Amino acid sequence: MTASTDNLIAKIALGFREVVQLVKQLRDDLNVKIGPLNLLNTSDKTSLVASVNELKNDLDGKPNIDDATMSNQAVWSSRKVDAVITKAISDVINGAGPDGDTLKELFDKIVVLAQTDSGLVSTAGVQSFTEAEKLQARENIGALSAADVGDVSSVDFAAIVEDEWLATS
Numbered sequence: 001m002t003a004s005t006d007n008l009i010a011k012i013a014l015g016f017r018e019v020v021q022l023v024k025q026l027r028d029d030l031n032v033k034i035g036p037l038n039l040l041n042t043s044d045k046t047s048l049v050a051s052v053n054e055l056k057n058d059l060d061g062k063p064n065i066d067d068a069t070m071s072n073q074a075v076w077s078s079r080k081v082d083a084v085i086t087k088a089i090s091d092v093i094n095g096a097g098p099d100g101d102t103l104k105e106l107f108d109k110i111v112v113l114a115q116t117d118s119g120l121v122s123t124a125g126v127q128s129f130t131e132a133e134k135l136q137a138r139e140n141i142g143a144l145s146a147a148d149v150g151d152v153s154s155v156d157f158a159a160i161v162e163d164e165w166l167a168t169s
Contacts, residue, residue: 065077067079067080
């Protein structure tokens with residue numbers, strides 16, 4: 001071999017070493033940026049592509065968000081769910097003021113009304129009224145008292161209805 005051939009071989013060998021060093025450096029840089037495959041939170045750790053495909057397949061099985069229509073194949077976004085619940089609550093309270101816009105507040109108001117107005121007639125339990133309260137109630141609804149009606153235990157109401165019915169037929 002000649003000196004120029006030896007020189008050319010040395011330059012080529014040096015070039016190869018530099019290329020190998022650059023490839024190793026590139027590999028190390030990529031490994032740092034990509035990270036070790038064993039740290040992937042997927043079951044398939046053979047490659048990044050396999051892990052991404054596993055994630056895609058998992059996502060394909062999830063329902064899509066569709067706020068426009070109701071279906072068994074899609075779900076509403078949390079924003080849509082919140083809007084529907086807020087509207088339903090608004091519809092239930094129908095413009096009630098801030099002191100009556102929850103079921104608890106409404107319940108408390110009903111309890112207060114029931115406790116403060118003992119003059120309300122209720123079927124929920126036994127009540128007692130004064131004669132003045134009974135008279136006022138009868139006057140309010142135009143009813144007669146038992147004394148006004150008298151003793152009706154001996155009246156044959158069926159005969160009266162039958163007579164009236166026969167007289168008009």
